[in-house]
Amino acid sequence: MKPSRHAALLFFLIFVTFQANAASAPKLVIYLVYDQLRADLLTVNKPRFLPSKSGSQLGGFNYLVENSSYFPFAEYDVMSSMTCPGHAIIATGSWPIHTGIAVNDWYSRSKNRREYCVDDDMFGMSPRKLKTTTISDEYKNADFPSKVYAIALKDRSGIMLGGHRADAAFWFDEKKWSWQSSTYYPNARPPWMDELNSKVSPRVPDVSLLKQIWGSQRTLDLADQILNKEKLGQGKATDFLFISFSAHDKAGHTYGPNSDEMKKMIVDEDRELSGFLNNLKKKFNLEKDVLIVLTGDHGIPPSPDYSIKNKIKAEYIDEIQVVQKIYKKLNEVYDTSSKNEWFKAIESMHYHVNWDLVSKMKINRREFLENVKSIAKELDVAEEVIVPELFSKNDLMSPRIKKQIENSYVEDQWGDLIMMPKPFSFPFEKGRKADHVSGYSYDKMVPLLFAGAAFKKQIFYSKAYIVDIHPTMAALLGIIPSPKVDGRILDEIFKK
Ligand SMILES: [Zn+2]
Numbered sequence: 001m002k003p004s005r006h007a008a009l010l011f012f013l014i015f016v017t018f019q020a021n022a023a024s025a026p027k028l029v030i031y032l033v034y035d036q037l038r039a040d041l042l043t044v045n046k047p048r049f050l051p052s053k054s055g056s057q058l059g060g061f062n063y064l065v066e067n068s069s070y071f072p073f074a075e076y077d078v079m080s081s082m083t084c085p086g087h088a089i090i091a092t093g094s095w096p097i098h099t100g101i102a103v104n105d106w107y108s109r110s111k112n113r114r115e116y117c118v119d120d121d122m123f124g125m126s127p128r129k130l131k132t133t134t135i136s137d138e139y140k141n142a143d144f145p146s147k148v149y150a151i152a153l154k155d156r157s158g159i160m161l162g163g164h165r166a167d168a169a170f171w172f173d174e175k176k177w178s179w180q181s182s183t184y185y186p187n188a189r190p191p192w193m194d195e196l197n198s199k200v201s202p203r204v205p206d207v208s209l210l211k212q213i214w215g216s217q218r219t220l221d222l223a224d225q226i227l228n229k230e231k232l233g234q235g236k237a238t239d240f241l242f243i244s245f246s247a248h249d250k251a252g253h254t255y256g257p258n259s260d261e262m263k264k265m266i267v268d269e270d271r272e273l274s275g276f277l278n279n280l281k282k283k284f285n286l287e288k289d290v291l292i293v294l295t296g297d298h299g300i301p302p303s304p305d306y307s308i309k310n311k312i313k314a315e316y317i318d319e320i321q322v323v324q325k326i327y328k329k330l331n332e333v334y335d336t337s338s339k340n341e342w343f344k345a346i347e348s349m350h351y352h353v354n355w356d357l358v359s360k361m362k363i364n365r366r367e368f369l370e371n372v373k374s375i376a377k378e379l380d381v382a383e384e385v386i387v388p389e390l391f392s393k394n395d396l397m398s399p400r401i402k403k404q405i406e407n408s409y410v411e412d413q414w415g416d417l418i419m420m421p422k423p424f425s426f427p428f429e430k431g432r433k434a435d436h437v438s439g440y441s442y443d444k445m446v447p448l449l450f451a452g453a454a455f456k457k458q459i460f461y462s463k464a465y466i467v468d469i470h471p472t473m474a475a476l477l478g479i480i481p482s483p484k485v486d487g488r489i490l491d492e493i494f495k496k
Pocket of ligand 1: 036083436
């Protein structure tokens with residue numbers, strides 16, 4: 001082949017590829033995140049969901065599963081599966097070591113106080129603790145005139161998904177009984193919001209409704225308002241709407257995943273999703289113009305009640321008792337009968353040592369950590385007791401936990417001692433039947449699907465991590481991913 005013809009062919013190929021990319025840029029990207037959507041919820045309930053299509057009516061989950069690139073068992077590879085870190089990972093494509101969000105609440109070493117992932121001294125609430133950029137941040141960084149909205153009953157879910165450059169994130173304030181936002185956002189008080197809030201029924205707070213399908217219905221009311229009033233998907237660039245369904249998680253904690261309430265909840269959510277998709281279909285050429293990503297922020301174990309009844313070893317860990325036992329042993333070791341508070345704080349299974357006391361008693365720091373680690377191990381409540389200061393990659397430890405530690409380490413948030421519970425166990429908290437705190441399969445596995453013109457309609461059992469969403473979407477949109485991206489482009493799902 002002559003060089004000139006080669007160049008022409010190359011130009012033709014580049015042009016065709018560019019055309020293909022331009023053609024596949026959707027008008028609207030919608031993320032649907034179900035809070036506590038464990039991977040098997042979409043597989044075992046399939047027969048109970050609406051059919052994929054009946055006549056011109058679209059179903060809910062089955063429609064999306066059958067019209068998408070679907071990974072039934074995608075994974076978070078983190079030590080603690082939780083809402084705030086989960087939503088940050090979905091949006092940024094980075095593990096907690098890079099997002100700076102390892103848990104929802106923590107005790108900050110540097111500030112000596114308890115912190116929440118989205119609280120902010122200046123704005124009340126903001127995404128400013130998030131240490132990297134989200135997919136819509138990067139899209140806006142490429143100067144596309146895009147609109148970005150993120151909503152959820154929970155403040156942390158919408159705020160993390162929307163990132164630094166969202167036009168607004170909205171959440172449902174349980175006390176004010178209305179949708180709220182933060183002055184951090186340019187469109188925190190859109191003119192239509194008062195009217196929507198005046199229609200929230202009942203008018204008086206009833207928090208039990210937030211654990212029912214009512215919570216998802218109100219979330220979708222707000223989604224419809226934003227689509228209509230802010231004219232999403234009607235501009236020159238791709239717009240983003242991030243929706244997280246918090247009611248599922250609130251109910252799951254109260255009733256446990258094997259309860260009748262949760263078996264009904266997922267079916268109700270399927271009906272609501274179907275309604276939402278059929279509405280979208282009236283406004284858009286759904287397959288061509290709208291790209292939908294669906295996933296969960298974490299899973300959930302069965303409640304220990306359920307496990308024990310069915311001969312699976314499990315327990316609700318009584319952390320007060322654990323601490324009392326550790327204190328008693330430490331008092332023996334250091335020959336003191338006084339009532340010493342050996343820990344300064346305990347948050348999300350992270351134990352912070354009271355170092356003032358340790359140095360006052362002239363105890364060697366390393367020796368103290370080794371003692372407290374072996375005492376904690378002897379209690380036999382933890383699968384693994386992790387002490388970051390003593391941690392060495394040569395430690396004999398499950399490779400799974402080692403990887404999860406590496407992905408999740410945030411120095412300011414981590415305790416001196418972390419007690420990883422045994423499978424099916426977790427710390428007891430009043431009013432909660434089940435809790436997700438670990439990196440075990442039931443907590444880390446969630447479904448992941450991509451529905452849209454660019455993607456194959458196929459089931460993939462290959463490994464996919466939630467950090468892969470961001471780079472895959474960045475590739476589709478033709479933009480660079482966030483600076484500290486950890487995922488890969490899921491190349492196998494693109495139509496070639
Ligand atoms: Zn939860």
